[in-house]
Structure formats: structure tokens, C-alpha cells
Amino acid sequence: MRVSAAGLPVRADDAAIIEASCAEPDAFAGLFDRHAPLILRYIARRVGSSSADDLVAETFLAAFRRRQKYDTAHRDARPWLYGIATHLISQHRREESRQLRIRLAAGSASEPADPGHGDRVAADVTANAVRGVLTAALAGLPDAERDVLVLIAWEQLSYDEVARALGIPVGTVRSRLSRARSRVREALAGTDLSATFKEILSNE
Amino acid sequence: MNDLDLITGLRPEMPLAGPDQLAHARGRVMAAVAAESRAARTARQILSSGSPAARPHPVSRPRRSLGARRSFRLATGAVVTAAAAATVLAGVGTFTGAGPAARQAGRPAGQHPVVINARTLADRVSTALSAARRNAVLYTRTSCACGITAVTREWDYGISTREQWLGSRGALNFDGSAEVSHGLRVRRFVDYTTRTWQKESSPAATYGAPPAFDSPRAIRALIASYPWPPQFGSMITTTLNGRKVVKITRRFVNWSPGYPLPLRTIGGFEIGEFPVSMPAATPKATSQTVWYDAATYLPVQEAQTASSGQNIVVSTYTWLPLTPANLAKVRTPAPVPAGFTQTQLPGH
Numbered sequence: 008m009r010v011s012a013a014g015l016p017v018r019a020d021d022a023a024i025i026e027a028s029c030a031e032p033d034a035f036a037g038l039f040d041r042h043a044p045l046i047l048r049y050i051a052r053r054v055g056s057s058s059a060d061d062l063v064a065e066t067f068l069a070a071f072r073r074r075q076k077y078d079t080a081h082r083d084a085r086p087w088l089y090g091i092a093t094h095l096i097s098q099h100r101r102e103e104s105r106q107l108r109i110r111l112a113a114g115s116a117s118e119p120a121d122p123g124h125g126d127r128v129a130a131d132v133t134a135n136a137v138r139g140v141l142t143a144a145l146a147g148l149p150d151a152e153r154d155v156l157v158l159i160a161w162e163q164l165s166y167d168e169v170a171r172a173l174g175i176p177v178g179t180v181r182s183r184l185s186r187a188r189s190r191v192r193e194a195l196a197g198t199d200l201s202a203t204f205k206e207i208l209s210n211e
Numbered sequence: 212m213n214d215l216d217l218i219t220g221l222r223p224e225m226p227l228a229g230p231d232q233l234a235h236a237r238g239r240v241m242a243a244v245a246a247e248s249r250a251a252r253t254a255r256q257i258l259s260s261g262s263p264a265a266r267p268h269p270v271s272r273p274r275r276s277l278g279a280r281r282s283f284r285l286a287t288g289a290v291v292t293a294a295a296a297a298t299v300l301a302g303v304g305t306f307t308g309a310g311p312a313a314r315q316a317g318r319p320a321g322q323h324p325v326v327i328n329a330r331t332l333a334d335r336v337s338t339a340l341s342a343a344r345r346n347a348v349l350y351t352r353t354s355c356a357c358g359i360t361a362v363t364r365e366w367d368y369g370i371s372t373r374e375q376w377l378g379s380r381g382a383l384n385f386d387g388s389a390e391v392s393h394g395l396r397v398r399r400f401v402d403y404t405t406r407t408w409q410k411e412s413s414p415a416a417t418y419g420a421p422p423a424f425d426s427p428r429a430i431r432a433l434i435a436s437y438p439w440p441p442q443f444g445s446m447i448t449t450t451l452n453g454r455k456v457v458k459i460t461r462r463f464v465n466w467s468p469g470y471p472l473p474l475r476t477i478g479g480f481e482i483g484e485f486p487v488s489m490p491a492a493t494p495k496a497t498s499q500t501v502w503y504d505a506a507t508y509l510p511v512q513e514a515q516t517a518s519s520g521q522n523i524v525v526s527t528y529t530w531l532p533l534t535p536a537n538l539a540k541v542r543t544p545a546p547v548p549a550g551f552t553q554t555q556l557p558g559h
Contacts, residue, residue, distance in 0.1 A: 028244075029338070029341070030338075030341070031248070032244045032245075032247040032248045032338075033244060033245075033248050035240075035244050036237075036240075036241060036244065039237060039240055039241075040237075043228070043233050043236065043237065044227040044228045044229075044233065045227065047227075047228045047232070047233060047236070048225055048226075048227055048228065051223075051225060052222060052223050052225070060232075060235055060236055061236075063233070063236045064235070064236035064237075064239040064240055067236070067240045068239065068240055068243055071240065071243055071244060071247075071334075072243075072331060072334050075334065075337055137217070138220075138221060141217055141218060141220075141221055142221060145218065145221065156218060159215070160215055160218040160219045160222070161218075161219065161221075161222040188214050188215060191214050191217075191218065192214055195214075
């Protein structure tokens with residue numbers, strides 16, 4: 008660990024860890040411990056928990072193998088790791104689709120929390136219906152658009168970070184996101200939930 | 212709330228995993244890390260101790276420092292033709308057939324091939340070469356049926372070089388050196404065939420740091436060709452002179468005759484194509500095979516081979532510990548025998 012001028016330990020940034028790991032591979036453990044929980048959660052959200060464990064290992068193994076090519080100008084390695092994970096997820100599209108179908112089925116089958124209150128029941132039914140349409144829309148997106156949408160909406164990455172993760176220009180991130188959102192809106196507009204959706208949007 | 216917020220609302224909420232949940236994945240990753248750590252430590256130990264693994268190998272191949280190569284050519288009047296761009300056909304992946312020395316040695320009884328992932332191999336080679344660049348003098352012996360030169364011997368460290376060319380009967384034809392002194396890189400060329408010598412110097416700073424290696428590029432070229440055909444996905448260890456090695460081969464097209472390889476570097480040392488014009492009848496090299504020590508991951512031999520299987524050029528690499536005696540081999544100027552005449556380098 009580095010020490011500041013005042014003698015206090017300084018937390019090495021990701022680039023420093025990666026750089027150090029080129030000479031001392033053991034240093035790579037620091038990167039795993041720092042980001043594996045985040046990457047595991049991302050993968051689990053997309054393909055389910057059953058495959059997430061293996062995929063997070065594959066993600067960091069790939070990162071370890073490629074670490075000498077890492078651009079240390081980027082001090083935060085999260086986008087790089089998200090990118091590797093996303094690439095691996097792309098090889099598990101079937102599992103991701105299955106995961107979305109499971110969620111879709113679970114949402115439509117879920118019972119209202121408190122069936123004794125009529126308004127609550129109606130609200131829950133509507134919410135579940137909207138979720139179902141959204142989930143189906145998400146599942147129906149082209150893979151490249153879904154990658155962008157999920158990284159932004161679920162993982163809260165910035166446009167720049169998504170561009171780095173996926174190795175595409177920021178303009179492409181914007182256009183893919185725009186197309187993905189349009190498709191989602193179209194999917195909702197094509198249902199009898201459109202009024203509900205408009206109402207939701209009007210409350211922005 | 213907008214549509215993006217609604218998508219965000221779909222996000223399955225789950226807590227961040229703790230160490231227990233990540234133990235399995237961490238174990239897998241750390242196993243790979245530990246393997247590479249061991250390889251790096253082994254390479255450093257061998258290089259610092261001069262153990263048997265760092266001793267020379269009885270084979271051969273071509274190289275030369277960029278500056279020295281240029282001047283050697285100028286001094287000898289060798290015709291310089293630009294090497295044609297080499298195209299990596301499908302990367303690497305020749306696993307059959309051992310090298311010229313290995314064919315004789317064979318594989319020890321009971322030793323089974325071990326498959327190594329090419330990407331892992333590339334990383335380990337890079338690590339080993341990084342350590343060697345700082346901690347070793349590279350000695351190269353090359354044999355080639357290249358006109359009057361049959362063998363070259365070369366010692367390299369950084370931008371310092373000592374190089375000797377020998378004829379088929381072992382007589383010294385040329386002796387050259389490039390050493391750094393008082394901020395200058397001084398090159399001296401002694402031509403035993405004409406009994407002349409030349410000297411030239413230039414600021415050492417213009418050479419900058421030694422370039423990165425080329426040797427891993429042979430592997431990276433394979434990796435860049437991903438997705439590989441299945442048989443290219445891994446390397447297989449074999450033996451060379453009884454030593455366990457990893458063999459990797461890449462095939463080329465459009466080699467220009469007489470120049471088997473374009474300029475490249477190994478271990479931070481600039482390596483050029485064989486500097487002497489080859490006889491016109493010399494077949495084109497169509498593949499390059501490099502053998503890496505399976506313990507240190509340093510290259511130990513390289514061969515350029517024609518499609519007929521004939522070896523055009525064969526080199527052995529020996530990584531000498533950084534001792535005063537070994538440094539002296541690379542930092543000693545080529546001596547000028549009495550009676551030799553100093554001449555101007557062409558173009559100077």
C-alpha cells in the first residue's frame with residue numbers, strides 16, 4: 008500500500024493495482040476483492056445466480072490475462088470489468104432470456120400483498136402488468152441495445168463509462184439507448200396499459 | 212418518473228456478495244495468479260543464480276541490433292531490400308513435429324504433453340521477458356547457410372551489442388560492437404575479410420529505451436486471430452534437448468527471398484534479419500517456430516523453416532545472469548588487429 012506524504016496509507020487506485028500486478032501478479036487480488044461483489048451482482052441480475060459464480064471468475068481471469076494491455080490512464084477499472092463481463096454474458100444469451108422469462112412468469116403469477124383493499128389490489132395488478140410488459144420489452148431488445156440500457160439503468164454507469172466498457176463511441180451509446188427507450192415506449196403504447204403509462208410519465 | 216426509471220425499477224435488487232459467496236470464484240482466479248507468480252519467481256531466480264536452465268543451448272538463429280545491422284550492411288555493401296510485409300495466416304498452432312534438436316532428443320519416456328492456454332502462455336512469456344530485460348544478457352547463436360557467414364554470435368544488453376560473424380570453418384569474418392560511453396553509443400566494425408575497420412558514434416539518447424519485445428507477438432498474433440480453429444486454442448509442451456518447452460509456430464506468406472524475418476526484438480533487444488545476402492537458391496521461410504522454456508517462459512530457440520521442412524535459419528537464445536563477466540561480453544569494443552586500415556563508413 009502506498010503511503011501519503013503525511014505517512015497515512017493511501018488506497019491505490021485500480022490502475023495502480025493493475026500496473027503493480029504486471030510485475031507482482033499477487034497484487035491482482037486487490038482488484039478482485041474490490042470489484043468482484045459488484046460484478047457478481049451485475050452478472051446475477053442478467054443471467055441468474057446459478058451461472059454468476061462461474062462468470063465472475065471468468066471475468067477476472069480474462070482481466071488478469073489482459074491486464075498488461077490495460078490503459079492505466081483510466082484509473083477506475085470498473086467499466087473495463089463490466090465490459091468483460093458483458094462480453095461473457097453475450098455468450099450466455101439463452102440464460103439471460105430464460106432469466107427474463109422467469110421474471111415475467113413470476114411477476115404475472117404474484118399475488119397482491121394485501122388482498123383486502125380494493126385500491127391496493129388494482130394498483131398491484133397494474134404495476135405487475137406494467138412490469139410484465141417492460142420485462143418482455145427488455146427481453147425483446149437487440150442484444151447491443153439491451154447491454155447499453157442495462158448498464159445505464161441498472162448499473163448506473165455514465166455514457167462515457169458504457170462507451171469504455173463496450174468499446175464503442177459515446178455517440179453510439181446515445182443512439183442505442185435512444186432506440187432502446189423508443190422500443191420500450193412502443194411496447195407499452197401497444198397495450199391497454201398505455202393510459203397508465205402516460206399517467207406515470209405525466210408525473211415526472 | 213420516465214421510461215428509464217421504469218426500467219431501473221425492473222432491476223432485481225440483491226445485496227452485494229460477501230467473501231463466502233465469492234470464495235469459489237476467488238479461488239479460481241487466485242490459482243491462476245499464483246501460477247504466474249511462481250513462473251515469474253522462477254524466471255527471476257534462474258536469471259539471478261545462473262542455474263542450468265540459463266545455460267546455452269547447442270543450436271542457432273539470426274539477429275542484430277538495429278544500428279549495428281544498418282552499419283554492418285553499409286560496411287559490407289550488402290544489398291538491402293525491404294522485407295516484404297509478413298502476413299500471419301492463421302496465427303500459431305503447430306503442435307506436431309519437434310525442432311531440429313528435439314527430433315534427436317525425443318520425449319523422455321513417461322512424459323505426457325501438457326496443454327497450455329495460449330493467452331496464459333503469452334502473459335507468462337511477457338512477464339518473463341520483462342524480468343529478463345533488466346536481469347540478463349542475451350546471448351544468441353545463429354546458424355544459417357547465408358553466403359560466407361555460417362554462424363553468428365551476439366550478446367545484447369539494452370542498446371549495447373557485441374556481434375561476430377563466422378565462416379563455415381569457424382574463421383571470424385566480422386566483429387562488431389556498439390557500447391554506450393559518456394552519453395554516446397559508439398559502434399565499431401572490424402572486417403576481417405578486407406582487413407579494414409570503421410567507427411561511428413551517435414548520442415545514446417536518440418535510441419531511447421530498448422523497445423518492447425517482439426517474441427510474445429508470435430503468440431499475440433495467434434491470440435489476435437481469435438476465434439481460433441479449435442487446435443489453435445492451446446499450446447502443447449514438448450521437449451527440446453531434454454528440456455520441457457512450449458512450442459509455438461506461426462506461418463507466413465510473402466516472405467521476400469533472402470530475408471526470412473523483418474526487424475524484431477526479443478527481450479528488449481533489437482533483433483534484425485540476417486544481415487548477409489542469402490544465395491538466390493535459398494528457399495523462402497514459410498514459418499517461424501519459437502520454443503519457450505516451460506519453467507522460465509523465456510524463448511530458448513527459434514527456427515525459420517521452408518515449406519519443405521528445411522530449416523533456413525536456426526537460433527538459440529541463452530539468458531545469461533547479469534554478472535560483470537557477462538556484461539563485459541557485451542560492453543567490450545571489438546578489438547582492431549594490428550595492420551588493419553581504418554576506413555570511412557559508406558555514407559559518413
